Amino acid sequence: MELKRITPREAGFWPDLEERLASRFGDLHGLVVLKDGALLFERYGKGEDHSWGVSHGVVTFGPATPHDLRSVTKSVVGLLYGIALADGLVPPPEEPLLAHFPEYPDLAADPARAALKVEHALTMTLGVEWREDLPYTTPENSEIAMELAPDRHRFILERPVVEEPGRTWHYCGGAAAIAARLIVKGAGEPLTEFARKRLFEPLGVGSFEWLAGDDGVHSAASGLRLTPRDLARIGQAVLDGGAGVVPSWWLDRALRPRVEIGEGAAYGYQWWVGTGQPPFAAGYGNGGQRLVVYPDLALVVAITAGRYDAPDAGETPQAVVDELLAARLA
Template sequence: MRRISIRPSLSSTRRTIAALMLAIALPTSAGQYQAPKQADDGWPSADAGALGWKTATLATVEDKIADGTYKKITSVVVADHGRLVYEHYFNGGSADLLNDVRSATKSLTAMLVGAAIQRGAIRDVTAPVYAFFPDIHLEHPDPRREAITLEDLLTMSSIWECDDDNSFSTGNEERMYVSERWLDFALNLPVRGYAPWVSRPKDSPYGRTFSYCTAGAFVAGAVVERATKQPLASFAHEVLEAPLGISQVKWNVSSEGIGMGGGGTRYRSRDLAKLGQLAADAGRWQGKAVLPAAWVGKMLTPHAQARDDADYGYLWWQFRFPIGGVETKVWAMGGNGGNYVFVLPERGLVTVITSQAYNQGYAHAQSQAIFRDIVLKALP
């Protein structure tokens, strides 16, 4: 019986190897730039290539998400001088998804404080916080706490013993979440001390000792509610969301029903970009003033040093990124999971990155890497 060989010929083997090598060399999902589609939400769109962007660089975000370099990213949206130039959704994200941006909400609370001041509901940032809550029972009254101002809360530099980065802290946010009355919890926090390795305010940059405190941002939102006599969500709709054409949003409330100004608000990615554009354009949206330019200027001014590599405005982060070899300061709304709205006002740049990498150690680093290594390097 004649045997039939099933071994491939040498030439066919070479062709197979060559094909495999080519497949390995090609990206698993080669990103190809496409300009965002025009919608009826007020955002004009533009072709990034026509504006001088390096579109091949911009599109690599799609490759890196496809190959697993970046994980759990759900959207990347980029605006250049008020025009959307990039928009892509991943991992179940979509244009209609309400993204839980966690602590990025804090920056929104700062905007609402400015709107309340503009309307005369709050005098200014020097207003004493405890004066808004005469009905709250204080277990251990302390005149030092009564001197805490709204600005202390906006800059994360009050004298409360409150540190979300320290699980032993009395004011750690996880302790607040399980309490029956969050406002009582926060206003009854003890006065902090200073370990030998912690700089006191007089020895700190900007004269403030920073300590990340979600309870403080929550109380700032509660001040807005008390001052405006409106739920935080209603006031936000009136002064921000409606003027920006934002129609879909979800606000959380505390166990006693106070608007959660410290985190968890949900917005669509394009709407987050509108909030960023508002900051980038000194409080204007499509030429119309929504927030006072003076307030946005104060909000985006460093008031405390958060870390060696970051400063803090009024509930906004200020990071430093290289652009063309020059260290450049960039403002950001930031939240757990790697959710960011990056704003570079002098360049007219707004970048939204939403992510569901909640409580993952890589979350913030990878979102910042997308902005630093892709968006900024793709700039004209």
Template sequence: MIKNGYLVAEDYFNEGVIDQKDRLQSVTKSITSALVGIALEQGCLSGVDQKVLDFFPEISENIIDVRKEQISLRHLLEMRSGYPREEDDQALWNGLLSGNYPPLLKHFPLVDDPGTRFHYSNLSSNWLGIIVDRSCGMNLKAFAEEKLFSPLGIEPGDWGQDSEGHNNGCGDLHLSARDAAKFGLLYLNDGMWEGKQIISSDWVKASLQTYSVNEAFVKRIGNFRDIGYGYHWWTAKANDYYVSIAWGHGGQLIVLVEELDMVIVTTSYPFWLEHNDQSWKHEKAIIKMVSKFISSIPNK
């Protein structure tokens, strides 16, 4: 836990240690979002309303559903592209595991018009990662190390790749809990780190807004309610506190409580490729613990 910029509490269990680099699962999505923001600042990208298919010319000429031509980077960031949640269908899940992602822009069906509804889509994050890769001319991990991790003093571990060598934008980045906390603190401080603007404050603010609320697969967990989504960050309320959450399967969390100047990080067994009642029970227990703690803090 970071409070007022200081590490005030930490503990490790079940043979965990301070320098252990954990698979953060979908916390990776929030870092991918940060890299999109940095790519915009660097001029690799011109704006969030750029059309996704512009970055995939090998696919764009073969699109049958013309609605896909309207999908923008903004739609991917907000999970409002119209593509489905992969966990709902085994064929879609197999596609996600295939590691061959550009063709799925064509092959996966839209279940809603772009921009109209929230659907949690891992592929949206993978496509964003490929877009940053193609636009900036370096893979996502190398770009992150140069523009984000090195300035923060973060030493990343492994970051899984797809069949073409692109780092997976949706997950599989390994960081220590302390390094995850640095990333959270960067966002809590509007993108500023030790007097240097690493990510634009406008991007941080846009990322932590709520564009969809109570549209996800869960509307309340523990004391977190009104669960919504920004640019690859979850949002919620705990008591009267507004919180922003980088959230990964199994119970990987970076929770920002701006009003309390607080960052809370949890890491846990990631349940890699395990999506079942046991994994969800474990994940909910951690989320409930964190939400209960935040709610217990008096709001002065």
């Protein structure tokens, strides 16, 4: 599906927008900006890419080149959950979580876990011990330990309870894995098939890749690979109230601030929510991956980059976004 193009002046930006964004592009791998559903800016770079630490070598990126999205994957899973909920395939957020995992009767019988609800997985407020502030190269990191576990879902759900569920947000790839497992259980098919039929194909998203662990389970936390254009298409669907694919009522719920994180940020259902001006919804991924939707501006920004595990990986993507917002005509 070819994207209609729009000039900066037509879109309400300074005519030198392209030069301004190019000056901030740095070592990014890809940048696609949509305004009112039309292509406002597109640029690609060259650099080393990886899939979960396995190098693809130096890649010259272009519109058809897929890229690791890392944790932006979680936000896509959040959309899939809403589609599945509309079909009656998954439980609503307010239902008890462990009631839907009868394969773990010992965990369901544990009084300390009785308060767990589906919503706590969707909002990363499970209240269990989880460490992702450590390098993703060590099993001390809980996401890596999850990938190495013989049963990833039991690993997540049996983590020690350290606080009341729903009280505090802690970054947790396991929460996305639990949400995805509920989708797979309800749909009776792999996550990739459900995504292809119910989200990607209806939106005109082309080919995709979804990495799986050694157990064959597709990673809901960080496994999706898409082109920046297709990532932007997903953002445009969010901007368009679901585009008839994702239920609009689900987006109203998913993009609502559910738990405060601080510094003008909150978390919804697997989506980051900016509560300042202009408000936004976003998916963020390791290495500088970004999908940012500005509803009030009819603006979608998709960014791919290769600074995996770098502490300053977000600086260039944020500089690009800041330049874009600064280039709007008053």
